[in-house]
Amino acid sequence: MTIQFNDETFRDDYTFRNSDWAIKRFPFPFHEDSYMYSVNMEQHRGGPEGSVFEKRFDVDEHYISEMRDRAIVLAEDPLRCQSLPHMTLAGWDLLELIMVSKSEDYPDLFELHRNGDKWRWINKPLGIDDTFTFMDDASLPYGPMEYITRQAQGDFAVLDQRENNLWMDAGMVTTQADWSLDFDIGMNFFEWHAPVPRAHEMGVFKRALKFLLNIQQGSPARRLNWTMTVNPLLDTSPENYHKWGVQKTSLMPENIGRKQHLRVELQTFYRLPRSNALVFPIRCYLIALDDLVTVPKWGRRLHRVIRDLPEDLATYKGFIRNRPMILDYLSQYDDGKPTSPGIWPDLETEPPLEK
Amino acid sequence: MSAGTQKIPVIVTAKVPLNELVTRFEFQHAEGGSLPPFSGGAHTVVEMQDGDKTRLNPYSLMSDPMDPSHYAISVRRDDQGRGGSVFMHDKVQVGDRMVISYPVNLFPLDLTAKKHLMFAGGIGITPFLSQIRQLERIAGRFELHYSVRSAALASYAEELTTRHRAHVHVYHDDQDERIALADLLRGQPPGTHVYICGPRGMIDWVRETAADLGWPDAAVHYEEFLAPQSGKPFDVQLAASGKTVTVGEHESLLEAIERAGVDAPYMCRGGACGQCETRVIRHDGTLLHNDHWLEDDEHASGEKIMPCVSRFEGKTLVLDR
Numbered sequence: 001m002t003i004q005f006n007d008e009t010f011r012d013d014y015t016f017r018n019s020d021w022a023i024k025r026f027p028f029p030f031h032e033d034s035y036m037y038s039v040n041m042e043q044h045r046g047g048p049e050g051s052v053f054e055k056r057f058d059v060d061e062h063y064i065s066e067m068r069d070r071a072i073v074l075a076e077d078p079l080r081c082q083s084l085p086h087m088t089l090a091g092w093d094l095l096e097l098i099m100v101s102k103s104e105d106y107p108d109l110f111e112l113h114r115n116g117d118k119w120r121w122i123n124k125p126l127g128i129d130d131t132f133t134f135m136d137d138a139s140l141p142y143g144p145m146e147y148i149t150r151q152a153q154g155d156f157a158v159l160d161q162r163e164n165n166l167w168m169d170a171g172m173v174t175t176q177a178d179w180s181l182d183f184d185i186g187m188n189f190f191e192w193h194a195p196v197p198r199a200h201e202m203g204v205f206k207r208a209l210k211f212l213l214n215i216q217q218g219s220p221a222r223r224l225n226w227t228m229t230v231n232p233l234l235d236t237s238p239e240n241y242h243k244w245g246v247q248k249t250s251l252m253p254e255n256i257g258r259k260q261h262l263r264v265e266l267q268t269f270y271r272l273p274r275s276n277a278l279v280f281p282i283r284c285y286l287i288a289l290d291d292l293v294t295v296p297k298w299g300r301r302l303h304r305v306i307r308d309l310p311e312d313l314a315t316y317k318g319f320i321r322n323r324p325m326i327l328d329y330l331s332q333y334d335d336g337k338p339t340s341p342g343i344w345p346d347l348e349t350e351p352p353l354e355k
Numbered sequence: 356m357s358a359g360t361q362k363i364p365v366i367v368t369a370k371v372p373l374n375e376l377v378t379r380f381e382f383q384h385a386e387g388g389s390l391p392p393f394s395g396g397a398h399t400v401v402e403m404q405d406g407d408k409t410r411l412n413p414y415s416l417m418s419d420p421m422d423p424s425h426y427a428i429s430v431r432r433d434d435q436g437r438g439g440s441v442f443m444h445d446k447v448q449v450g451d452r453m454v455i456s457y458p459v460n461l462f463p464l465d466l467t468a469k470k471h472l473m474f475a476g477g478i479g480i481t482p483f484l485s486q487i488r489q490l491e492r493i494a495g496r497f498e499l500h501y502s503v504r505s506a507a508l509a510s511y512a513e514e515l516t517t518r519h520r521a522h523v524h525v526y527h528d529d530q531d532e533r534i535a536l537a538d539l540l541r542g543q544p545p546g547t548h549v550y551i552c553g554p555r556g557m558i559d560w561v562r563e564t565a566a567d568l569g570w571p572d573a574a575v576h577y578e579e580f581l582a583p584q585s586g587k588p589f590d591v592q593l594a595a596s597g598k599t600v601t602v603g604e605h606e607s608l609l610e611a612i613e614r615a616g617v618d619a620p621y622m623c624r625g626g627a628c629g630q631c632e633t634r635v636i637r638h639d640g641t642l643l644h645n646d647h648w649l650e651d652d653e654h655a656s657g658e659k660i661m662p663c664v665s666r667f668e669g670k671t672l673v674l675d676r
Contacts, residue, residue: 086466089493135421135492162465163573214622214630217391218361218457274420274489276394276463 002108005125008065011072016232018291022061026287027052028295028343029224029264033304035313037199041211044222044268048344052266053222056101057152058283059109064125066153066175066234073174073235074150079182080237081146083158083170090158090170091145092135093272094279098148123151145170154266154283157181159189161276166212168192169277175234175284177227177263178318183238197312212269215278220270224343228319228326229263232286236263251322256329257290260322262302289329295345296353299333306330361457362402363390368425370449377478377510378444381418381427385452389423393458395486396550396578399426400456400624405442409613412439413580413623415481415552416458417511419488426455429510431478436582437605461628462552462578464489469546471497474534474561476553477504480511482578483552487519498522500539502557505529536564551577580625583607584645586666592673593617594636608662612676619662619676626664633674635660640669 008015018026047053052060073080083091099121103112111122117134128151132139140147149156149172158170166189173181184192189209190200199205215221229236230248251259266283293299306314307327314320335355340346369381384390393416403410414428430443447453462482464471471490473483480501490497499519503509505527515523526532540549549570551561558577565575585605592599593612602611609631612619622630626646635642635658644654646661653659660667660674 089466160466161463162467210629214628216361216457216459216622217393273392273458274394275466276397276460 003059003061003063005064006061008062010065010069010232010234014231016062016065016286018287019061023287023291023294024345024347025051025060026292027224027264027266027285028292028298028301028345029226030301030305031343032341033301033339034308035305037202037204040223041208041221041269042223044220044270052283052285055105056220056268057098057105057154057281058266059102059106059125059153063153067126067151069234070150070172070174077239080174080239081149081172082181082185083143083145084160084186087145087158087160087170087275087277088137088143090160090272090275090277090279091143093274093277094156094158095144095148096134097270097272097279098152102152126151146172152281154281157280157282158272159278159280161213161278163188164213165189166209166278174237176237176282177225177229177265177284178236178238178241180238195316197316198310212278215269215271217271217273220268222266222268225265225267227263227317228322229261229286230259230322232261232288234284234286248318248322251325253325253328256325257293258288260289260326260329261286262289262292289326293330293333295347296333297339297346297350299330299353300335300337301339303327303330303334362454363457365390365426365453365455367447367449367451367453369427370447373429373510374508376508377429377431379417379427379429380443380447381425382453382455383425390426391457392423393420393485394460394463395420395489396462396464396482397458397460397485398462398482398580398623399428399458400622401428401443402454403439403442403447405438405446410437410439410442411610411621411624412443413625415462415485415578417481417484420485421488421492429478429481433582437585459622459628461623462550462576464495464550465548465574465576466493467546468548468574469496470544470548471495472539472543472547472549473497473499474549474551474553474557475499475501476557477502477508478510479551479553479557479578481552483550484511484515486550487515498524500524500526500534502526502534502553503528536561537568540565540568540570547574549575551575552579555579578627579647580623580627581645581647581664582625583610583664584643584666586643587668589640589667589669589672591667592671593676594673595676602666607664608660608666612662612674617676621663624663626661629661631661631663633660633662633676634658635672636675637671637673638667638669639671640667642667642672 052058099112102110109124113120119134120131122129155173159166160169168184168187171181233244264285268281270279364385365382366385368383371379398413398415400411400413418427430440432444433440475483512525551558590601596617598615600611600615602608620630622628629648643666645664
């Protein structure tokens with residue numbers, strides 16, 4: 001299908017919108033009416049046609065505008081993109097992975113022509129047509145990781161693997177849920193996860209690390225994570241907390257349906273071939289509550305999840321203060337009917353709201 | 356893992372005897388086109404159809420990781436082994452179709468190292484061949500110390516010394532040449548990492564000497580694939596799949612589980628990677644642990660076993676598989 005790209009903003013006037021197509025394919029993260037941490041990984045081998053899981057790197061209607069927003073963030077704060085010296089090889093691995101995947105998965109949008117190490121990359125939505133020498137750092141306008149992640153939606157953490165651990169040694173991070181690459185750079189897996197409540201005690205990180213260390217070339221994995229964001233902000237970084245944190249106080253019963261967004265991360269994990277590093281793309285999807293509740297099952301379920309979430313998790317996810325108002329809103333869309341298992345909207349089979 | 360492991364159909368395109376023990380095999384993609392690039396030190400698991408028996412042996416990839424046109428492995432014939440290397444030497448011919456796994460690396464270069472100091476013994480040279488190719492590309496600094504029984508059995512020594520005269524040192528046992536290990540380790544610049552691949556004795560010697568000299572564990576890397584040991588046959592009950600199977604004398608526990616049609620996870624099949632770790636539900640007897648993966652207290656607990664290399668002697672063994 002041809003994607004109709006939106007012209008929209010994720011700051012100031014917030015013209016970001018999801019089309020009906022984008023709403024129906026939204027990656028709703030709750031497979032049941034409650035939520036607790038788990039090592040909820042599965043193979044990343046495609047998914048239902050049209051879903052965000054179908055392609056290796058999902059491209060949607062927000063692509064061009066998201067890349068424009070990334071460029072604004074980088075111009076203001078170049079430290080959002082960093083790569084320690086030993087990670088250049090992993091950057092080339094990532095460039096190859098994204099170029100090969102996108103040109104195969106979206107041949108009408110992207111083309112890659114390889115003649116030995118002479119490569120030509122055409123990105124039609126962004127109007128790019130570059131020829132360069134693979135593995136020659138000087139032949140691109142940026143380092144290989146920065147070059148390709150300025151053309152790929154979502155954040156990218158590139159993790160070196162050594163000492164039976166993973167190290168946050170490179171990344172492009174401009175659409176993050178309140179964590180900082182500049183703070184985490186060089187940290188290991190346990191260090192950068194230190195702020196997360198409960199999961200350490202539950203042994204989640206030990207199990208997750210073991211899983212990640214064993215991810216093999218050709219067998220990527222994925223999981224979903226979520227939080228809540230007021231206004232469709234991609235850049236909810238600690239660096240800019242003074243700009244967006246205060247916006248949480250702007251929520252009112254009259255505007256909550258438009259302003260409060262569920263923020264979902266599609267996290268994928270790929271072993272990179274030449275460097276043996278792991279890349280961790282973190283793709284952010286936003287949906288306003290007004291749009292989310294157009295799917296009756298999701299409205300019912302989100303109400304139950306938010307209502308029953310333990311206090312420390314609601315605090316960590318940053319919406320404890322607004323939870324009562326969010327619940328007032330969501331309770332209008334919960335008629336107490338049972339919900340079908342799984343994350344899919346099930347629009348044809350789930351009953352309409354009776355309230 | 357088995358279910359998750361991607362496999363590649365290949366054609367054997369070359370079979371080159373190097374000396375009386377070692378033969379090199381080269382593979383190309385059976386459907387044409389490129390093989391996946393890999394990182395220096397990676398291995399592939401080669402599937403061998405030996406009559407009604409499927410053998411799965413890991414071999415280090417020794418070709419250039421950046422050259423996707425072919426892979427190469429070198430197989431040392433072991434007439435006392437369980438038969439995989441003999442099958443490769445005697446049965447596999449140019450033109451045969453085989454199946455190999457995607458590359459997996461349990462012996463990668465630490466790219467933060469300022470210098471890579473390598474110790475190879477015998478056929479343990481193979482992972483270093485691909486690592487050195489990788490280091491050539493990224494202008495990495497290395498030094499290889501290669502111990503062989505004799506000049507006649509020194510696989511690839513001539514190519515290596517020709518290409519890297521100042522960085523490769525070969526030691527011949529039959530001429531009483533010995534690596535001056537302690538002196539070498541003492542003289543290294545800060546930021547050097549040590550890599551060892553060879554027989555058990557060599558690995559232990561280098562690791563212990565380095566530890567005595569104060570080298571941190573994190574800067575000492577080694578790879579030793581254990582071949583599964585033969586032993587007395589025993590029965591195992593697979594609780595999750597409701598099956599009981601007898602593990603033969605020359606068969607590994609993992610192979611018996613697979614023969615029973617149970618899809619068990621694995622990666623290295625040599626006791627190193629941890630992928631096949633299996634919970635022991637009950638046992639009345641002795642678990643014979645042969646792996647590098649579990650800690651001593653885990654071995655002692657009797658709660659876990661690595662079925663790729665470990666065995667059992669006794670009355671009852673029940674696994675969560």
